[in-house]
Structure formats: C-alpha cells, structure tokens
Amino acid sequence: MDTFEPQIVAFCCKYCAYAAADLAGSMRLAYPPNVKIVQLPCTGRVDIFHLLTAIEDGADGVYVAGCLEGECHFMKGNFRARKKVEYVKKTLAELGIEPERVEMYNLSSAMGPRFAEIAQEMTDRIKELGPSPVRTETV
Amino acid sequence: MIIGDRKSLAEILDMIKDCRNILITGCKGCVTVCNVGGLKEVQVLASSLKIARKKEGRPITIEENLLERQCDPEYIAEVSDIIHNYxxxxxxxxxxxxxxxxxxxxxxxxxxxxxxxxxxGATAHGIWEERCAGCGSCVIHQYDGLCPISRCSKSLMNGPCGGSANGLCEISRDVVCIWDMIVKKKMEQGRLDDLLAVAPAKDWSTSRDGGPRKSIREELTQ
Known part of the structure; x- marks a missing residue:
C-alpha cells in the first residue's frame, strides 16, 4: 500500500482553478503529479456522467475546482457543479464506495498556492482511502 | 406530463443480478422532460451500474439506447434487430x-x-407537482382552474374540510390546501356564491373505478 500512487482527475474551470494551476507553475510550486487536469469553460459544464465515468474508468479520486462562490463568470456554474458533486457523492455512498473520493473546491485565479494545497490535500486523502474498489488495472 | 422518480440503484442492481449483458433504453417523451429517463439519465444509470458491478468483481456490459417514445409501437419496433442480444x-x-x-x-x-x-408539471427547476389525477371527467372549470381531485388530499368536491389551517393541509406543512386557494380565488373574483351550490358526488366510473380504460377515436382507427 506504501507504493500506492492514486490517479486523480481534476475538472478545473479555466477562469479560476486552471489559471491558478498555471500560477502555481509560474511560482515554481510543487504539487503531486497524481492529479490530471481537465479544463472546462466553467464548472457548470461538468456533468454527473463525467464524474461517474472517471470513477468507472478507474480514477481513485475526482474533484471539481471552480470559482469562489459568488464569483462565477456565468453566475451559477459553480453552484450547479456543487450540486452535481453532491449527487455523485450520494451515488457512491449508495454503492458502498467512499463519497470522499469526490470533492468540490472553490478558489480564484490568484490562488496558486491554494491550488497546490488542494492537489496535495486530495492526494493525501485518496492515499489514506487506498485504491478505488472499481480500479481493476493501472489507468 | 408523466412524472416519475428513478428506483434506487440497489433495487435495479437486484433486478439485473443474474445478467451480464443488458440494454438500458430511455424515452424522449415525458421522462426526458422531467429528467428521469432521457439520454443523460440513461448514461448516468449505465455508469452507476457498471461501477457497482466492477466493484463486485462481476463486470457487466451495458448498451445505451434512446427511443423516440416507448408508448407507440412504431418506435418500439426500432429495436427489433437488437432486442434479443441482451x-x-x-x-x-x-x-x-x-x-x-x-x-x-x-x-x-x-x-x-x-x-x-x-x-x-415543473413549478421550479427540479421541482414537479401533481396537477391532474386522470379522473376521466374534468371539473376544474367549476373551481376556477384549480383541481380539487388531484390537489386536495381527500379529493373533496365540496371544501375545505376542518383540516385546513392557514392555507395548509393537515397532512403536511408542505402541502397547500387547494380549497383555501379556491375560496380565495372565488372571493377575489367576486364569485364566492358559486360555492353555495353543493357539487354532487363524483362519478368515479370514468376513473380507475371503472377498470382499465381505453380511448378510441373512430376517425383515426384503420
């Protein structure tokens, strides 16, 4: 289990989390390479289906990172994303899988260090939980 | 439209417990509009079931399909070539x-x-409320467009009953007393006298009491 390196998919809004990831890079901040980023035009674009498919295909953890609440460029996209994340958490719980494998985060494009912190936090959390019970092979 | 809720994953998983290869078919009619059985919901259910079965170590193959409507034979016929593959x-x-x-x-x-x-119908995004009981003999014109059959907990034709308080029904604080609304609307329109007439007992033979129902339009039959 010590060698377990989780595969984590992060759905990031281009206006905030994705830009924050860029900033983290410019600031030479290190964050775990376990996190694979998918850029979205807004977290409102993310669908329950996308989050479930990531889990189905073997991701050990999935998170959505959107703008700070009240700061969404499309007004309610991040609130909608949060509800979808909550739905997926409930679905996982119903299937006997830890709902903590899915999470919603909010940050701004100026929060590069916070982006790195979230990536570390999620990686630590998933390492603690262990491999996804759905994972059958290396993704 | 017809409103429904999806069954729990546990119930669906139990139904298909012996299956290794299934088809999930949605419908583009009412269930798409009420977000319970359209394309997205088919994808979400398929993914959820595949996750559950992978977790059990018994993966399942699921094909996804969406029919124009499942209440017309010509659309049902569209899956004739594939239906026995599962x-x-x-x-x-x-x-x-x-x-x-x-x-x-x-x-x-x-x-x-x-x-x-x-x-x-949808009263707000994500919220649907009952408006029709399909009783077979509509009376809403007598109640200014508000249906006491579907919206009164007792389906009273003459109301309100003693369980109405502050505009709410006694069965739950979440249930509006439709008779309170009917009386208020009649008062606003100066037609409260309409309610002095006693509505006769409803003929339920046009509803489920008459057994399974059928509607025949001679001009359309072939």
Missing part, C-alpha cells in the same frame, strides 16, 4: 414503456427503472 432490458420510460416492450418482444425480460408517480 440478457435483459431495463426501461427508463414510465410504466407504459416496459409493458409495450414486453408485449412486442415476449421472449425478452424487461425491468422498469422508474417509479411512475403522477401527471404534473
């Missing part, structure tokens, strides 16, 4: 869908993924 078929239409499928393909097993609930 151990079972899960229908995400209202209760009509799996029955039409079963009648058309008697050798296949069909499971309903939806609990069909009522005829209603």
């Amino acid at each position: 151990d079972a078929v899960v229908s995400m239409a209202c209760g009509v869908g799996p029955q039409f499928l079963s009648e058309a393909y008697p050798k296949q097993k069909f499971f309903p993924a939806i609990n069909t609930k009522f005829f209603g």
Whole structure:
C-alpha cells in the first residue's frame, strides 16, 4: 500500500482553478503529479456522467475546482457543479464506495498556492482511502 | 406530463443480478422532460451500474439506447434487430414503456427503472407537482382552474374540510390546501356564491373505478 500512487482527475474551470494551476507553475510550486487536469469553460459544464465515468474508468479520486462562490463568470456554474458533486457523492455512498473520493473546491485565479494545497490535500486523502474498489488495472 | 422518480440503484442492481449483458433504453417523451429517463439519465444509470458491478468483481456490459417514445409501437419496433442480444432490458420510460416492450418482444425480460408517480408539471427547476389525477371527467372549470381531485388530499368536491389551517393541509406543512386557494380565488373574483351550490358526488366510473380504460377515436382507427 506504501507504493500506492492514486490517479486523480481534476475538472478545473479555466477562469479560476486552471489559471491558478498555471500560477502555481509560474511560482515554481510543487504539487503531486497524481492529479490530471481537465479544463472546462466553467464548472457548470461538468456533468454527473463525467464524474461517474472517471470513477468507472478507474480514477481513485475526482474533484471539481471552480470559482469562489459568488464569483462565477456565468453566475451559477459553480453552484450547479456543487450540486452535481453532491449527487455523485450520494451515488457512491449508495454503492458502498467512499463519497470522499469526490470533492468540490472553490478558489480564484490568484490562488496558486491554494491550488497546490488542494492537489496535495486530495492526494493525501485518496492515499489514506487506498485504491478505488472499481480500479481493476493501472489507468 | 408523466412524472416519475428513478428506483434506487440497489433495487435495479437486484433486478439485473443474474445478467451480464443488458440494454438500458430511455424515452424522449415525458421522462426526458422531467429528467428521469432521457439520454443523460440513461448514461448516468449505465455508469452507476457498471461501477457497482466492477466493484463486485462481476463486470457487466451495458448498451445505451434512446427511443423516440416507448408508448407507440412504431418506435418500439426500432429495436427489433437488437432486442434479443441482451440478457435483459431495463426501461427508463414510465410504466407504459416496459409493458409495450414486453408485449412486442415476449421472449425478452424487461425491468422498469422508474417509479411512475403522477401527471404534473415543473413549478421550479427540479421541482414537479401533481396537477391532474386522470379522473376521466374534468371539473376544474367549476373551481376556477384549480383541481380539487388531484390537489386536495381527500379529493373533496365540496371544501375545505376542518383540516385546513392557514392555507395548509393537515397532512403536511408542505402541502397547500387547494380549497383555501379556491375560496380565495372565488372571493377575489367576486364569485364566492358559486360555492353555495353543493357539487354532487363524483362519478368515479370514468376513473380507475371503472377498470382499465381505453380511448378510441373512430376517425383515426384503420
């Protein structure tokens, strides 16, 4: 289990989390390479289906990172994303899988260090939980 | 439209526990509009079931399909070439869908993924409310467009009853007393006297009390 390196998919809004990831890079901040980023035009674009498919295909953890609440460029996209994340958490719980494998985060494009912190936090959390019970092979 | 809720994953998983290869078919009619059995919901259910079965170590193959409507034979016929390629078929239409499928393909097993609930509409995004009981003899014109059959907990034709308090029904604080609304609307329109006339007992023979119903339009039959 010590060698377990989780595969984590992060759905990031281009206006905030994705830009924050860029900033983290410019600031030479290190964050775990376990996190694979998918850029979205807004977290409102993310669908329950996308989050479930990531889990189905073997991701050990999935998170959505959107703008700070009240700061969404499309007004309610991040609130909608949060509800979808909550739905997926409930679905996982119903299937006997830890709902903590899915999470919603909010940050701004100026929060590069916070982006790195979230990536570390999620990686630590998933390492603690262990491999996804759905994972059958290396993704 | 017909409103439904999806069954729990545990119930659906139990239905398909012996299957290794299924088809999930949605419907582009009412269940798409009430976000319970359209394309997205088919994808979400398929993914959820695949996750559950992978977790059990018994993966399942699921094909996804969406029919124009599952309440018309010509659309049901569209799956005739593929319907027997699966151990079972899960229908995400209202209760009509799996029955039409079963009648058309008697050798296949069909499971309903939806609990069909009522005829209603969306009062807000994500919230649907009952507006019609399908009683077969509409009386809403007598109540200024408000239906006491579907919206009064007792389906009273003469109300309100003693359980009405502050505009709410005694059964729950979440249930509006429709009779309170009817009386208020009659007062606003200066037609409260309409309610002095006693409405006769309703003839329920046009409803489910008359047994399964049928509607025939001679001008359309062939």
